[in-house]
Amino acid sequence: MGQLDGKTALVTGGTSGIGLAAAKRFAAEGATVIITGRRQETLDAAVAEIGAGAVGVQGDASDPADLDRLFAGITSLDVLFANAGGGEFGTLADTTPEHLASSFDRNVKGTVFTVQKALPKLADNASVIVTGSTSATGGSPSFGAYAASKAAIRSFASTWAGELAPRGIRVNTLVPGPTETPGLAGLDPEDTASLFKQLTVNVSLGRLGRPEEVANAALFLASAQSSFMTGSELYVDGGEVGV
Numbered sequence: 001m002g003q004l005d006g007k008t009a010l011v012t013g014g015t016s017g018i019g020l021a022a023a024k025r026f027a028a029e030g031a032t033v034i035i036t037g038r039r040q041e042t043l044d045a046a047v048a049e050i051g052a053g054a055v056g057v058q059g060d061a062s063d064p065a066d067l068d069r070l071f072a073g074i075t076s077l078d079v080l081f082a083n084a085g086g087g088e089f090g091t092l093a094d095t096t097p098e099h100l101a102s103s104f105d106r107n108v109k110g111t112v113f114t115v116q117k118a119l120p121k122l123a124d125n126a127s128v129i130v131t132g133s134t135s136a137t138g139g140s141p142s143f144g145a146y147a148a149s150k151a152a153i154r155s156f157a158s159t160w161a162g163e164l165a166p167r168g169i170r171v172n173t174l175v176p177g178p179t180e181t182p183g184l185a186g187l188d189p190e191d192t193a194s195l196f197k198q199l200t201v202n203v204s205l206g207r208l209g210r211p212e213e214v215a216n217a218a219l220f221l222a223s224a225q226s227s228f229m230t231g232s233e234l235y236v237d238g239g240e241v242g243v
């Protein structure tokens with residue numbers, strides 16, 4: 001028996017990194033998985049990699065019209081993993097309105113309207129997982145707009161956990177530390193090795209996380225194993241924050 005047998009799960013940004021690893025894990029546990037991403041070719045490749053009847057829907061999570069199209073094709077959801085997101089480096093001195101808007105559109109607007117538009121489709125007792133970041137805890141030099149956007153997500157999740165509790169819907173924030181994904185490498189494609197080395201400095205376990213390790217925690221939050229958790233933050237960070 002799989003932990004998600006008979007369940008339908010949507011993973012936004014399910015074509016790469018953490019989202020792809022989670023989509024594969026959910027499918028391996030018996031879920032019918034729907035994934036999204038902006039790039040059609042990457043989406044097609046991910047659907048083939050996941051197998052098990054996975055469905056891909058191209059779209060931008062920060063575009064409400066794309067979200068309407070996505071949810072029009074979904075009847076009912078047991079698991080929503082709002083994972084699509086990312087950011088770029090920029091100090092306070094470098095911050096422009098465009099830089100700020102890009103981080104907040106991608107992470108905050110995308111997550112808010114993904115969860116809002118999913119509401120009519122969420123089954124009672126569904127699990128909603130939003131994606132935070134350890135950068136939201138404490139300062140994050142050169143990554144302020146991204147860190148602030150992830151702090152906003154964590155705040156929204158607490159509010160939504162209260163609003164949706166009467167329906168038995170749980171809302172939790174998954175908080176990855178630095179995890180070796182194409183998205184992380186893309187922050188400094190010229191010198192990824194130095195970036196990765198620098199990002200492990202504050203990780204007690206002395207290494208980056210693997211997407212599969214974050215996916216294991218996503219499965220825990222998606223499944224009945226976490227049935228008494230809502231409004232929680234689950235850190236998967238090798239001890240970056242708590243040690």
Ligand SMILES: NC(=O)c1ccc[n+]([C@@H]2O[C@H](COP(=O)([O-])OP(=O)(O)OC[C@H]3O[C@@H](n4cnc5c(N)ncnc54)[C@H](OP(=O)(O)O)[C@@H]3O)[C@@H](O)[C@H]2O)c1
Nearest residue numbers: 013015016017018037038039060061084085178179181183
């Ligand atoms: N890796 C880390 O160290 C780390 C740490 C903490 C938190 N996180 C968070 O974890 C999540 C996944 O990150 P990752 O490292 O796995 O990144 P990734 O490898 O870049 O994957 C991101 C996924 O999201 C999709 N995506 C990005 N923006 C989107 C949008 N606006 N609409 C729809 N899909 C979108 C990407 O596909 P397309 O580009 O084709 O759209 C891709 O499928 C993000 O929210 C990130 O902020 C990551």
